[in-house]
Amino acid sequence: MEYAGKSDQPDRWETILAGFIKQNYYDQLRSVALSPDSKLHYPLYVDFAELMEEDPQLAHLIFSEPTEYLRIFDRAAVWAHNVVAGELIGNKNKIKQKTIHVRINIFGSPLECPETFPTIGRVRVKHRGILLTIKGTVIRSGAVKMYEGERWYQCQKCQNEFPVYPELEARNSILLPSFCPVKSGKPCGGTKFQYLDNSMVSHDYQEIKIQESTQVLGVGAIPRSIHVILMDDLVDIVKAGDDVIVTGVLTARWSPELKDVRCDLDPVLIANHVKRTNELKSEIDFPDNVVMKFKQFWSDFKDAPLKGRNAILRGICPQVFGLFTVKLAVALTLLGGVQHVDASGTKVRGESHLLLVGDPGTGKSQFLKFAAKLSNRSVITTGLGSTSAGLTVTAVKDGGEWMLEAGALVLADGGLCCIDEFDSMREHDRATIHEAMEQQTISVAKAGLVTTLSTKTIVFGATNPKGHYDPDQPLSVNTTLSGPLLSRFDIVLVLLDTKNPEWDAVVSSHILAEAASDTIRHNEDLTNSWPLPMLQRYIHFVKQNFRPVLTKEAEIVISTYYQLQRKSATYNAARTTVRMLESLIRLAQAHARLMFRNEVTRLDAITAILCIEASMTTSAIVDSIGNALHSNFTENPDQEYAKQEELILKKLGSVDEFSDF
Template sequence: MLQEFDLPARWTSLIQDHFAEAVHNLAQMWPDEQSLEVSYRVIEGFDHEFAHDIVEHPELHFHASNQALRQFLLDAGHSNMYPFVRIVHLPSDQIRTVSQLRADDISHMMAIDAVATKITGVRPRIYAATFECVACGHTMVINQPNEQELIEPIECQQIDGGCGRAKRQTRFELKQQDSILINSQFVELQELPEQMKGGIQPERILCIAEHDLAGKLNPGDRVKANGVLFIRSQRKGGKDTPVFDIFLRIHSLERQNIPLEEIVITEDEELEIKELARRPDIYELFANSIAPSIFGMEYVKRSLMLQLFGGVARLNADGTRNRGDLHILLMGDPGVAKSQLLNYMADISPRGRFTSGQSASAAGLTAAAVQDAAADGRWTLEAGALVLADLGLAAIDEFDKMNEGDRSSMHEAMEQQKISISKAGINASLRTRCAVLAAANPKSGRFEPVSEVPFTAQINLAPPLISRFDVIWLLTDDPEMEKDAKIAQHIIDNRLLGVSELLVNECTATDPTKSSAESGLKKTETHGEVLSRDLIRKYIAYAKR
């Protein structure tokens, strides 16, 4: 471990050698810009041991770095500036998901890849409280490390010139104007959907953002939060218990500026993607690769493939925006593989979300206003499925089974690609730049081909909502002997190709989904050349960047 008194000098030389120009720019931008971003990679190049010590003893370094930066500005003639050093780009072995956090990580510097699901308002918090003894007028300063409880003096200390009375013999008044107040905000981070195993509830962690970081995030933002983990005892019946909750004090935020940043593409995969793009038959290859186990539907699959890539959103001179995402509605008879297609599309799309209309509400799709225990019961926003699928695809099955009131919340989300929330005193606007793929069944169970009622009127959807869809597919199950025989043969072949789920669970057979995800382009006897799901996802993410 490095000596504590040596740290400010080390930070001063680091700032002088590598960040002098950045500090000068910070002084020019003050107070719009209040922090200096320092890359961990630069620190590692400067001194490897020093960089390792930052991860092990972050709190000492935060204080030393801020002290060095303020002294550097003071020497340059910039007084009354109190900026902060923000360390970013931590090494990969310090990056965790919320469910991977353990006792060994406490008090170390960590990076958490997550999505912000809930934020509270920005509130002032006392950092150093000044108290005055009512009996003698003596003032004393007490640091406030715990954001959940105000620490008051036990006695008016004689050693500092006080009267020596204990708390029960006098009263201490908080002098708010002489205390140091900082901006503080609670942020709840949730695991990214692609980090979760199937069927597991996403884990969450409550974080504290302070100073210039407060007010930076919105619900639905994907972020890498760097900070220090700390613990607070769980309370039951007004008493502390030996079980602790983990919190994160955010030190710096790395916004995911590159679309779909969470999908890692290696150099070899990038070359493979570029090689595929040069193929003259790439259009047909992609169409064949969309749910190859589902028979036929050639043109439907082509439209779904185009939906994955989407168009180009345009901003106009008058401030209006034209969306680039395609919305597709599959309306068809029961048993034509609509739900299978939706499941497959949500699975292969980057940031794909699948939900069923019967279990989805307006709040679950857009955003919910919930009372937050961490913020004394104040109302906060929690992002829904469409907000979390931003830049991805939202697949909604049984769209016609949703309540009329819940369906109406989709209008703005689909056309303007944002949702305006006005609930419980909260007024906010959240982005929903996602393509919507919906499926609906006819009211009477099957479509009536010979009828005066048009097909769009045979499903339980209002005309204003139907008009939001760019492509509407009618999928009917017409009895044709030759076609039905082909479908039956296709289903039997697929059943024989599949592997028993029981054997996969017992680990006596390999999981075919995993082996297909690993290989890129493969040839099959029945479907010809097809792309693996993993390669499709990476190809789309690369194209959207």
């Protein structure tokens, strides 16, 4: 037997697999053959469903005995490559020997069932040795190392050459067989073997740790994790915080030996195929009937667009009565603006941040949990149980080396991070999220590891005021939050539980009616209120398909308001910074998305101003701000808006100046 990849006489299975690869994946083989570097490891992506259709018996063998048959598949791919390369080059002597690894794609095949797609917490001994697929989030990414893949030995009795592979169960040690493993003819029974020089094959090797997504777990369940081994072309393709689907072979290895401690077997997944799903979540394909339903909805409300908008907002946290301002703020925060790059090349974030400051019992936590359901990726934590390391990144020691383990903000990258009881966090811990909120990165220098991690996330916080809220005092005094932190929130809403008998009567009757009905709404009638599944689809659709651009009219309204706010004698220094101007732009773009438009109009700009006004303790425009807790949905929102628009334009300047547009 010759070295792997050099045999001109493949066995039966290799011949079948090589023919299958050449017939179905000729383009991939051609691109590998034309690649100049012969030392690289090349992946060859094979669809399991196609293999199942072509040869069910062979597909079953690869599924049930992947350790052996994936090696045969790799050798078949190399042999097929040599055939294709010979056709392209024409001279066999010029063919460069390439290393090819077949990567099995399970998706869309009959194997896509709970038995072969278990959650990490349900991985058991019965799954060992079969082709398994696991979903999770990468929480730790180890260093890339070199790994001895195989050695070649020769039997001194019959001169048979054979490879010996390392055993992961014994921490990658190589164990020689008891007697000669000759495959053809009569066994020779030889027990003495000679190591062949320069026959060792090395591979790139990396260990990552993936954890169950907290969104699929029940209350009180602890997320389980599992180590995954990546080799060759799979190393360094994922980082901490990525959502991944890994197909591989489950095996076990001995845990490190400790004195007076029983040695257990740790489950390990040797990856064959890794798929990142971060981008997939943001690029969901929406059925045509759903898109038509959205277009039909806005066509029906063409003459009263704000009434249609309010129908969408009613679907946000429907168990909470009223609170129109808060529901509008939640919707605008989740939709966000458009990220852009300024003249200096600096990225200006498109994600908005929201902080709810309110008395106990005003529904802050309800909004946090509902917003987490609406987001495609979310992490919920509380300030009391969060440290700076838990929110950002932790340095952990594993196997003698330091690694970084992702915290809440990194795990929520591309989604939403909800932090309840914001005031319970220590001042030092709150300071760590400054960079994450504005620059959307976390710079780490721990245990010799200096790096920067991405935290492109929306921060949604809720906090109680310090004692009784005093309207005469600045927000930073009432909340004990620093000015730099407050300036990073686009909207800060204050919910005060004032004793209002009329409001109390309306709210109590609504809560009692909800308790009496006790039904979950899934109706498809979108005229009055939207159900949760439709809301999720709508938010994902408009974020994916709309990138609103400011019109000249909207620019003038926003610019004039910002200048007026800066001139105001009573302006809040902590809130009225250049960040407020960026917040206005983001909120106006978010409202345009909410209204199913690609253009930011005066309506969007004025709605953004009303949101900022509601979040100001002192106002430069509206004499009486009112309590956000008592804001309710009006019967004729379009007429109400016309009055507010006239009032705001009068305060900003001459009405004639804006009527030209």
